[in-house]
Amino acid sequence: xxxxxxxxxxxxxxxxxxxxxxxxxxxxxxxxxxxxxxxxxxxxxxxxxxxxxxxxxxxxxxxxxxxxxxxxxxxxxxxxxxxxxxxxxxxxxxxxxxxxxxxxxxxxxxxxxxxxxxxxxxxxxxxxxxxxxxxxxxxxxxxxxxxxxxxxxxxxxxxxxxxxxxxxxxxxxxxxxxxxxxxxxxxxxxxxxxxxxxxxxxxxxxxxxxxxxxxxxxxxxxxxxxxxxxxxxxxxxxxxxxxxxxxxxxxx
Numbered sequence: 458x459x460x461x462x463x464x465x466x467x468x469x470x471x472x473x474x475x476x477x478x479x480x481x482x483x484x485x486x487x488x489x490x491x492x493x494x495x496x497x498x499x500x501x502x503x504x505x506x507x508x509x510x511x512x513x514x515x516x517x518x519x520x521x522x523x524x525x526x527x528x529x530x531x532x533x534x535x536x537x538x539x540x541x542x543x544x545x546x547x548x549x550x551x552x553x554x555x556x557x558x559x560x561x562x563x564x565x566x567x568x569x570x571x572x573x574x575x576x577x578x579x580x581x582x583x584x585x586x587x588x589x590x591x592x593x594x595x596x597x598x599x600x601x602x603x604x605x606x607x608x609x610x611x612x613x614x615x616x617x618x619x620x621x622x623x624x625x626x627x628x629x630x631x632x633x634x635x636x637x638x639x640x641x642x643x644x645x646x647x648x649x650x651x652x653x654x655x656x657x658x659x660x661x662x663x664x665x666x667x668x669x670x671x672x673x674x675x676x677x678x679x680x681x682x683x684x685x686x687x688x689x690x691x692x693x694x695x696x697x698x699x700x701x702x703x704x705x706x707x708x709x
Contacts, residue, residue, distance in 0.1 A: 458700065460687060461707050462495065464660045466651055468669035468678055469501035470634050472697050474511060476600050477503075477634075484694060485515030487701045492521040494708040496658045500528040500650050502633035502677065504585035505536060526657065531633070531677065532650025533587030533641045537657075545657065548642050549586040558589045558640050561624040566591075569617055574606055587645075591617075593636040603635040614638065615675060631677040639677060648680040662686040666704075668697060 467473050473488075474480040491497055499512065508527055516522075522538035526545075529536070535545040550558070562582055571593070579597035583590050592598065593614065594606050607614070618638050622630040629646045633639040655662050662685040669678030672690045682688060691697045 458689070458703055460666065461704065462666035462687065463664040464496040464498070464654070464658055464666075465491065465704075466498040466500060466654060466665060466667045466681075466686070467697070468647075468671065469499055469503060469508075469512065471670035471693065472668060472691055473499065474694055476603060477507075477511065477597075478600065479510070480512050480515035481694065482515050484698055485520075486517060487698055487705070488515075489517050489520040490705050491701055491708075492524045494705070496524045496526065496654075496660065498526040498528055498650070498654045500532055500647050502531050502585075502588065502590060502637060502639045503529055504588070505529045505534070505542075526654055528647075528650045528654070530585050530588035531629075531631070531639050531641050531646050532653065533645045535650070535653060535657075546653070547587060548645050550584075550589070550642070554642075555584060555589065558625060558628065561621055562589070562591050562638075562640070565617055565620040565624060569613070569620060571610070571613055571617060574602075576602065578602065587641065589640045590633065591621075591638045591640075592634075598636070600635070607635045618675075631680070632671075632675060633677040646680045647678060648684050651681050651684050651686050668700065 470476045473484055527536040534547040536542045537545050574594045578595035581592055581595055583596050594602050618630055618632050627643050629641045629643055631639050666687045667681050668689045670691055671678040672688055
């Protein structure tokens with residue numbers, strides 16, 4: 458890559474790690490090297506507790522955490538490290554908003570008659586505070602089960618997303634991961650997140666690079682395209698690792 462960014466933003470699942478799987482220690486070392494040179498943000502539909510299990514253990518103890526910005530729940534919240542992880546902002550739902558979103562998801566599922574998988578792994582609808590997520594085969598499903606469901610029902614997921622969006626015009630609704638649909642407050646998504654990241658770092662969006670595996674139309678990364686940030690599409694952590702290695706070599 459000829460473009461050398463002054464800051465980078467990464468999606469988590471499918472980009473830094475396989476879906477809901479721990480980030481490899483080798484990826485953590487690459488990110489730590491990148492953090493020595495530039496600010497880095499990680500944005501995901503996952504809640505902060507998922508970052509604690511999936512992402513943080515991969516980072517070495519000497520990682521420059523002051524340069525790391527965590528945006529859980531599709532940027533509906535942001536955490537920065539200042540003698541511990543502290544919320545920079547948090548757009549968590551009110552009780553009435555939670556009720557409205559849960560009702561819309563239930564109605565859409567009933568109206569579409571989406572077939573339930575034979576095996577469900579954990580809860581299907583999860584409240585993450587600033588985001589409510591529907592996962593077709595459950596929040597704890599292994600990657601293989603998600604891929605099997607998506608191979609047959611991915612078009613159904615897109616239709617379900619559109620139906621939920623019709624019922625929730627005052628919210629943002631997008632597909633996430635392999636089998637999920639994420640509902641966040643209106644206008645609060647990864648596009649909002651990269652704009653806030655630019656404000657926090659005082660680095661302009663055209664000087665940044667966003668790396669994700671769902672930049673296609675309708676994917677939960679695609680919303681960043683109109684912000685002015687540069688984008689790079691990857692297919693899995695191996696491609697991401699190669700990209701980071703290339704950029705780090707040019708930043709040294």
